[in-house]
Amino acid sequence: MPILEIKHLTHTYSVGTPFQRNAVEDISFSVEPGEFLGIIGHTGSGKSTLIQHLNGLLRPTEGEILLNGKDIWAEPKKIRAVRFQVGLVFQYPEYQLFEETVYKDIAFGPKNQGKTGDELDHAVREAARLVGLRDEQLEKSPFELSGGQKRRVALAGVLAMEPKVLVLDEPTAGLDPAGRENLMANIREYHRHKDATILLVSHSMDEIARNADRILVLKSGHILMSGPPSEVFARAEELLTAGLDVPQITRVAMALRDQGIPIDPAVYTVEALEKQILALRRGGGLC
Amino acid sequence: MLKDITLGQYFPGNTPAHRLDPRTKILLVVLYITALFTAGSFLAYGLMAVVLAVCVRVSKVGLKALVKGLKPVLFIIVFTGILNLFFTPGENVLWALGPLQITAGGLRNAAFMVLRIMLLIMGTFLMTYTTSPISLTDGLERLLNGLKRFHVPVHELTMIMSIALRFIPTLIEETDKIMSAQKARGADFESGNLMEKARALVPILVPLFISAFRRADELATAMECRCYHGGEGRTKLHVLRYERRDYVALSLGVLILAGVIALRVFGK
Numbered sequence: 001m002p003i004l005e006i007k008h009l010t011h012t013y014s015v016g017t018p019f020q021r022n023a024v025e026d027i028s029f030s031v032e033p034g035e036f037l038g039i040i041g042h043t044g045s046g047k048s049t050l051i052q053h054l055n056g057l058l059r060p061t062e063g064e065i066l067l068n069g070k071d072i073w074a075e076p077k078k079i080r081a082v083r084f085q086v087g088l089v090f091q092y093p094e095y096q097l098f099e100e101t102v103y104k105d106i107a108f109g110p111k112n113q114g115k116t117g118d119e120l121d122h123a124v125r126e127a128a129r130l131v132g133l134r135d136e137q138l139e140k141s142p143f144e145l146s147g148g149q150k151r152r153v154a155l156a157g158v159l160a161m162e163p164k165v166l167v168l169d170e171p172t173a174g175l176d177p178a179g180r181e182n183l184m185a186n187i188r189e190y191h192r193h194k195d196a197t198i199l200l201v202s203h204s205m206d207e208i209a210r211n212a213d214r215i216l217v218l219k220s221g222h223i224l225m226s227g228p229p230s231e232v233f234a235r236a237e238e239l240l241t242a243g244l245d246v247p248q249i250t251r252v253a254m255a256l257r258d259q260g261i262p263i264d265p266a267v268y269t270v271e272a273l274e275k276q277i278l279a280l281r282r283g284g285g286l287c
Numbered sequence: 288m289l290k291d292i293t294l295g296q297y298f299p300g301n302t303p304a305h306r307l308d309p310r311t312k313i314l315l316v317v318l319y320i321t322a323l324f325t326a327g328s329f330l331a332y333g334l335m336a337v338v339l340a341v342c343v344r345v346s347k348v349g350l351k352a353l354v355k356g357l358k359p360v361l362f363i364i365v366f367t368g369i370l371n372l373f374f375t376p377g378e379n380v381l382w383a384l385g386p387l388q389i390t391a392g393g394l395r396n397a398a399f400m401v402l403r404i405m406l407l408i409m410g411t412f413l414m415t416y417t418t419s420p421i422s423l424t425d426g427l428e429r430l431l432n433g434l435k436r437f438h439v440p441v442h443e444l445t446m447i448m449s450i451a452l453r454f455i456p457t458l459i460e461e462t463d464k465i466m467s468a469q470k471a472r473g474a475d476f477e478s479g480n481l482m483e484k485a486r487a488l489v490p491i492l493v494p495l496f497i498s499a500f501r502r503a504d505e506l507a508t509a510m511e512c513r514c515y516h517g518g519e520g521r522t523k524l525h526v527l528r529y530e531r532r533d534y535v536a537l538s539l540g541v542l543i544l545a546g547v548i549a550l551r552v553f554g555k
Contacts, residue, residue, distance in 0.1 A: 017352070018298055057467050080473055088471040096468040098493035108490065112473030143497075157472060 001069055002030035003197050004054065004086075004165060008063035011049050015061075023049035025221040026063070031165070031197055038212030038229075039201045042243045045218040047201050048091075051167050054199070055086040067165075084113050087163030091170050093154035094147065102128075102145070102153050103138040109161040127160035130193075131186045148179035152186065159190055166190060167199040172207065180204075184211065209233065209247040209268040217244070234266035249273050296456075297419045303532065304346030304417045309426025311533040312414050318540040319410050322547040323403055331550045332402050338543055339410055348416045356412040357405060364404050371397035420452035422525075429527055442518025450506070458499065465494050 009027045014020050024046040031037055041047045052058040053065055056072050056079040065072050072082045090096070099105035103124060110123040128138055131152040137145070142153050155171065168187065172180040184207060191198045202208050208215060208229070215232040217225040219242050225232050233239070236246045236254055246254075247268045253276075256263050261280070267273045299305075307315075319338070326332050343353060357364070375393030382389045415423070428445040435441050466476070469490045476487050 052467065055471055057470060080475065083471055083473055090464065090468045090471070093468060095498055096465055096472075096490075096494055098490045108469075108474075109472035112475065161473065 002066075003033040003068060004031040005066035005069070006030065006050075006053070006063070007066065009050070009053060009060050009065065010062040011046075011053065011058060012061040013049075022221055024053075024218075027218075027221070027223055028063075029216060029223065029226060031199065033164075033197055034191075034195050036191055036198045036200070036211055036213045038208035038215045039199060039218065040203070040205070040208055040215060040244060041218030041224075044220075046221040047218055048169060050218070051088065051169060051199065051201060054165070054167055055083045055088045057083075057088070080112075084109075084161050085163055086165040086167060087158040087161055089155055089158050089166070089168045089171055091173060093158075093171075094142075094150035097142040097150060097154060097157075100141060101139055102133065102142050105142050105153060106138075106156045106160050109157055113161055123160045123162065124156075127156040130159055130190055131156045132182065148175050148182070151175065151179070151183065155183065155186065162194065163196070165197045165199065167201075169201045170203060171200070172202070172204065180207070187211075203245075205233075205245045205247045205250075205268075209250075217242070229268050230266045233268045234264075236265055296416070298348060298352070298416050299419075300347060300417065302345060302347050302417070304342060304348075304413070306532065307417075307536055308527055308529055308533045309418050309422040310430050310527060311529070311536055312418055313423070313426050313430060315536060315540045316411055316414050318544050320407060322544045323407055323410075325544070325547050325551050326403075327399075327551050328554050329398075330554070331547050332399065332406070334543070334547065334550075335406055336402075339406055339413070342413055343409075346413060346417045348413060352416065353409050353412060357408055360404065360408055364401055367404065368397045368401045371400050421449060424449040424452065425523070425525070426527060442521070446518075454502070457502075458495070461498055462491065462495055465491050 007028050009024055010022060011024050012020060012022050027046075027050065039047055039050070049058065053060055056065075059073060067082060067085060072079065097105050099108065106124045106127055107120060110120050115123055124138075125135075128135075133149070133152060133156065137149070142150060145153065151171070158166070166187070171187065172183050175183065187198065187200070188211065190196055198211075200208065200211065212229060214226070214228055216223060217232060217239070224242060225235060225238070233246055233250050236250055239246055249270055249272075250265065250268050253263050253265050253267050253273055257265055263273075263276055263280070267276060304312075319335075322331075323335055326335060343350065372389060372393050373387045375390055375396050377390030377392035379391035380388050381391060381394070418426075424445045427448070428441055431439070431441045431445070466474075470476070474487060474490055476484070479487065
């Protein structure tokens with residue numbers, strides 16, 4: 001059974017004013033437990049609106065969201081319970097830090113969950129360990145840390161609630177390459193060790209290509225494509241006309257193909273392209 | 288959601304009401320308010336209501352949006368209405384219960400007061416609905432220009448005003464975002480007693496203040512980078528110029544005020 005099921009979701013902003021518009025329109029898809037789903041789309045394609053529905057921050061204008069087969073809005077009073085199961089990390093989450101110490105900030109979520117004492121301490125330390133924060137950093141003020149470290153504290157604040165589904169909105173935006181790689185490694189680790197389901201929104205095609213099992217492409221509030229990376233990136237031209245990018249390696253493959261070299265354009269990793277080129281050389285297709 | 292607050296928000300359009308010079312609109316609102324406070328008979332209030340209705344019609348602002356603007360002041364309207372209704376002394380007592388009494392004068396006062404506040408608010412909202420904040424402060428600056436001779440820092444004051452107006456939507460959006468982020472961590476803003484509710488605001492206010500200071504700092508740097516040094520010798524991209532329609536509108540405004548004053552003087 002899918003862990004998350006989105007059925008005919010439509011969301012309309014500013015109903016009844018001249019600013020009325022549909023941010024997402026009749027979107028349906030489902031997510032299996034343990035899946036790593038990448039979501040890509042142009043700015044304004046409805047990604048942010050979509051993910052805010054998954055933990056009940058926004059209420060669908062039409063359609064429904066099923067978590068483990070149950071409509072999350074069946075009992076509106078218990079919507080907080082959904083938020084503990086579907087953790088959402090916003091864009092630039094470091095701007096939500098507010099506590100005196102890193103430890104207290106990470107503890108905010110699990111405390112709201114009702115955890116106390118050892119259980120709370122364990123949740124906080126485990127989350128801090130997952131994102132690679134050292135023990136002495138836990139007693140610092142979050143405002144003393146660097147940008148990348150703040151970002152990791154914010155991520156830990158959500159991980160500490162141990163959500164079964166983790167939704168991330170451009171978690172690596174604005175970080176340096178090392179920071180990006182570290183953060184993605186943290187996310188992969190959480191995915192693996194907790195059997196968590198991950199939904200990752202990103203503008204970096206390489207990041208998506210490297211991590212996602214399946215990709216959802218949004219365009220002006222609709223689903224443009226959905227499928228494994230090999231299928232989605234095989235339609236590179238379509239992606240480019242939709243104003244989106246493709247992984248660097250796919251670009252290289254496309255350029256090689258334009259030169260008349262018979263390469264499958266659906267490659268999106270260095271290893272796959274290497275294999276193809278080597279095969280071509282051996283087969284005498286090159287030089 | 289906070290985003291749905293449309294209080295005084297500008298609705299873009301291209302009607303005669305939108306095209307009027309902002310100075311004209313400010314002056315008209317001043318005339319309108321003066322007339323409202325001079326009006327002393329139902330005839331005069333009727334006239335003002337008709338004037339407002341015509342302006343609303345011309346501006347094509349939905350009546351719904353205008354009435355929505357009354358919502359936040361509903362309490363004040365009801366409160367003044369009740370106060371005037373029960374506590375106006377007079378001879379012609381219609382109904383009494385202990386210290387409470389309704390007199391003919393009270394009834395009249397209450398009706399006038401309620402009408403006055405409603406017309407006042409809808410009239411001023413009509414101005415903000417049809418004028419962008421930038422042109423509004425621009426107009427204000429030009430209107431107050433004369434005060435510079437008395438060392439009033441008009442430019443600085445209006446610059447502060449336009450920055451403040453400019454950042455209201457930004458801060459609302461920011462608050463919304465921070466609230467969502469804390470809600471995603473299970474923050475609860477709805478339940479609990481007053482103390483608990485106040486404490487629940489800390490996770491919103493701390494990040495909000497920090498980001499407001501950061502924004503202010505960045506804005507100041509950006510302005511300095513573009514050589515901003517106050518109003519001295521600063522020219523405008525859009526120079527305000529009175530057109531024929533402005534003179535017509537202003538004349539009409541003065542005429543209506545004169546009419547209301549005449550009603551007051553000769554109406555007795």
